[in-house]
Amino acid sequence: MTDLSFFHTPGSVAVIGASDNPDKIGGRPIEYMTTLGYRGALYPVNPSRPMIQGLPAFGSVDSLPEVPEVAVVAVPGQAAVDAVETCARLGVRGCVVMSSGFGETPDPDGRRCQEEMLRAARRTGMRIVGPNTQGLASFGSGAVLGFSTMFTELPPADGPVAVVSQSGAMCSVPYGVLRRRGVGVRYAHATGNDADVSAAELAAAVVADPAVRLLVLYLEDIRHPAAVEELADVATSRGVPVVALAGGRSAGGRRAAASHTGALANETRVVDAFFERLGIWRARHSADLTAAVDLYLQGAAQPRSPAAGEQGLAIVSNSGAICVLAADAAADHDLDLATFTTHSRERLGAALPAFAATANPVDVTAALMTDSSLFGKVLPVIGADPGVDACVVGIPVAGRGYDVATIAADVRAFAQDSGVPVAVAIAQPDVGAVFRDAGLAVFDDEGAAVAALAQVRRHGEIAAAAPGRGRLSTRRPGASVHTLDEADSLAALAALGLATVAATRCADADAAVAAFDALGGVPVVVKGCTAAITHKSDLGLVRLGLTDAEEVARAARDVVDIMARNGVAEGAVLVAPMVRGALEVMVGAHLDPSFGPVVVLGAGGTGVEAVPDVRVLLPPFTAADARAAVASLRMAPLLGPVRGDAAADVDAWVDMAVRLGREMVRPGSRIASVDANPVMLHRGVGAGAVAVDALVLVDGGAEL
Template sequence: MAKSLDALFAPRSIAFIGASNDPTRIGGRPLHYCLRDGFEGEIYPVNPSRDKVQGLKAFPSIGAIPADEVDLLVIAVPPKAIPMVLAEAGAKNVRAAVVLTSGFSETGEKGAALEAEMLATARKLGIRLLGPNCLGFYKAGDGIAATFSSLLEDGPPPQGELAIVSQSGAYGAHIAMLARRRGIGLASFAATGNECDIGVADLIEAAAADINVKVIGCYVEGIRHGRAFLRAVEVARLAGKPVILLKVGTSSSGQKAAQSHTASLAGDDRTLDQIIGRSGAIRVETTQELVDTLYVLTRRGLLASNRLGILTVSGGAGILMADAAEAAGFDIASMPEPARADLDARIPLGSSANPVDTTAQAMSDASIVRDAVSIVTRQGNYDAVVAFFMNWPESPVLGPPLREAIQQGLESGSEVPFAICMNAGPRTVSEYEETGLLVFEDPSFAVTALAHAATAGRAISGAPACVPTLPDTSTKCFVRLDEAEALAALADAGIPTMPFATARNSAEAGRISRQFDGPLAIKVISPDVQHKSDAGGVRLAVDPGNQAADAASKILADVGRAHPAAEIRGVLIAPMIRGVAELILGARIDPVFGPVVSVGMGGIFTELLDDVAIGLAPLDANEALELIRSLCGFPLLDGMRGKPRVDIRAAAETMAAMSRFIARHRGTILEVEINPLLLLEEHKGAVALDALIIPETAENPVIQNGQAAA
């Protein structure tokens, strides 16, 4: 268990601040649960208005508690009283506190100021805080219930191996209740609320260290400290414990709701999705998908790989499952030929490939099911099998022989996870689950959950997901950079840029242009005009000399009319360069993960394909190469249909240099873009033809959210 959270999850004593004598009230429920469930440590109700609370001696203040140390406070008093409560707690060497009270940063500036005061007091005294505005936590088996959740009203949930970590207390409890209904036992439940101190990442690490936890389910509205979250996922991966993540707040409306709920910062969902996807965490889209995946993982664990066998009594259901399996990334490999021969001999009217279809003839002869199950599970070399039997298991006629046939088929020695899809009541479902089978109603849900178990298996056994170390920040400031200055800054950072010259007016342009041979590109130089072509600020294929002077004159006049308030510094003159393909490189400060870098197909493919790969900065050339290769349009760079291969290594090295640049200047730069990065033939390099650097300003500051910009 994370050492700094020992007092939270393994307290020897708990003081309940604002303890109520009424076990149904927020201030009374945590105390009631701890008493009911047999917490063995010392319990101190604090209530200045009562001598006794729920049968125990009550104390008027923390200072009145007759003990030198109190490990944990559970606080349910008005917000303004809490900084004083914490200040008093210092004398009792309190090490952790759960703040159930709301009315802090989720309410606005005044609440945020109060939260900051509370946190400053806690940090000064060495007290870790869970909350505020949270539902608290519950730990199975120890009687520790620092929560007012209705989840515990009927008694402690069945104990199991699932840890639930949630920002939303109510929805986290809802997930726990659904898991309970699905027969999933609970090891712990924790809700973080506003996360002024302890956050989701801390709780994932604590769950990873808990020997009673096998799987971690996580509900998140906004990840505050992205890199800390990734490190926590890696800790869990190394412990062999998959993290299944339901991340909401992907729409603009959802992001606004998340901000008002727990002051969560959503960030860009595409960035989050790609970075989380490479971290080893398994992201799901719905509550159903989350619970289904937790069900598979807690009952049958990880899948070794992604080969799926499909057994059905309906050709239509087999097609549906095959479609779902392929979409989920499963390998729907056909049965081996010897196994197919055995199946063909046993089911001459069915299908022996994959899906294996027994057809309705199995209604008359359950031994067909027995043999099909045995052959598919023993000879198919599958990592899991999913079967469809509609309502047969519930049938008083078909059900008993079917269940016996399935069990006989599985008793042949195979340990492969076996999911059965059927329409049946709770009793029948329970009977099948007791034999070790996974039971689903919807075949597509079964396939999706098994696919996540396969992805989790690959993640757990895969290579470490390294979170790059951020370098020291540069003290260099950038102010209102134009394109020429941006190109120069990137060139200094090791990025190959085109040769260019600048001219303040048309006469200079004519004279300076003569240093170049061949056609030229001439562009306006202005920090205020980003879309130069739209403003008439670009001329291509211009000859040096008089034609260049004339082009510069027209550019300056056209842009002046289009943007009369813009600062126009002259024109940029560069030779026209031909290449094979183009990429667009971007780098920015993400509010969740800090500096990130992106790559996409350039030119006409930028908007057509919407094909972008995103990674943490800084990265090295090999990591950049992996991102480039992940693009759907990568074949266009790799010699597709006889076209020359481009210099991918040069592109990757440029991307790596750009990632180092944004990481080094993360305190002063918001965004960098190279559009396009022209790719030459293999071994001939890459060249940045246009560059944009957007520095921080007072009106548009770099958002620094804890670890994100550290």
């Protein structure tokens, strides 16, 4: 990664294709920079006009009095390519190519032109933003190298938030939301095709700015995870939270292998795991990008101190209904309510009317209308309680008859003095404006307030856990893979130290009976053993609980016949003891085209794809990371002691996941994909976990 700060504070800018009309793409950058305080040299380039927007115009870049540091390209097609080549030849440091019709289209000529630009730039080290970019806007310096209409609709103001997006629209939308809310935006960058400078690379340069305290990021794809890792490193070093929205399934994510794991570790889950690993909060919708901005700017995403002990949310309102609804919302977001100390409840009782509720939630009642000092009496008590680490203040009704200014001042004093993050829920816009003007985080209702607090708290937790996890492996899928049959797959897992069922490959029914006898007549499973069929149960190739030789022989003949009817002439039969009395879980791994090694664990059995309950881990990871993933599963309550049964041996399951993770990043490993499903997880300390079905794909030839 190179230093990109020259895009933010260029000493000189040329606009190639400059227009005298400020409503044209080539006119907007000039109008913005002449009105928003840009102090460098500005050179309009247009051979048809001597003057443009009051500035002398030049016929070509070659005729400029100096080589500009940055050039904005607003001419189409081949003219854009020619302009980029000229800039590279002259020694321009960077080009912002706003022109469209290049790599974003299926037109081969457009793609060829984009490649020509890149080749020209690489010869001299010049960097390109775009093409097909809305442009870059640095409001701290006034260097607005773009054409967004949003800057005319909502005038810019420098501030602590940066917006970086591959999409022009998803740069303008968050900018507009923030400016309507009165939040200053220091950068609003849209990178377009990311042919050279990526959104992540530019975002890393933005986050390095000491004036930036929050980054809002939109990525349409993650072609280069290492650039996002670099961004996260810079953000972590500066303590800047990153809230990101990314696309769901990419073409790479849909290229699932023949295994379950490829489907379970889809692009959405892998990106979730990637962002969490880096301490980045993944937004689900465009509104989520800015929903909690005010809380972030209050520092609410800072991780809690472990010495603080058990803490939770406090709720205060002048409405009993809001107290109830806020408590329900807290439960929805897995936020515990704080338990006040006896001393705090006594102090609250002394401050409130006798009929008010002093437990959490605190209902100060409609008495607030006649005594606007009630919040000022109650909130300091709550702020001093050691069990409180966040607070929702709900005021559904205020206005005439209420001293709103006093109430807002009291809430602001509480937020400042206690250091407790405060989210204020106010439905009346005019009342909410008073609280916003006081610097408070205001939401339309208690649900939104609680959701935002839950977000920043969880974000603080993942950010605290992110440092030290290391970079992702560079292993990627090979050009070809070979599928092992189940017997060889189980052997491959056993070689890695995973416990597997004692299965025997048998050529025919007689051999299957011999294997059954050798097991001592215990109930067995008979399965077809072939690499050609991966979903065996769908074709009736799995027979369970067989207890005598005749059943085993008949089952063996049946599965051989079924395989033959499905074109498998060389299929064998697998005989293994039944494993009972355990939970069915799964563990798997595969190589993602973008992110490399991926490990999946979760609930197992035949319904694993229909109703998935899985978590994705990106190695390298620790046993603690795997345990945390297990604890987050919906099935997690089943893993503890249940009706007299001992807790499941989660450590054995975790060990399987860790061993797979190590193998997937090991230099020289040929394992491309693993499915162990089901893994029979036994109850009791040291009881273990056993893989009873496995499918392994390896890179390259047939032998592992």
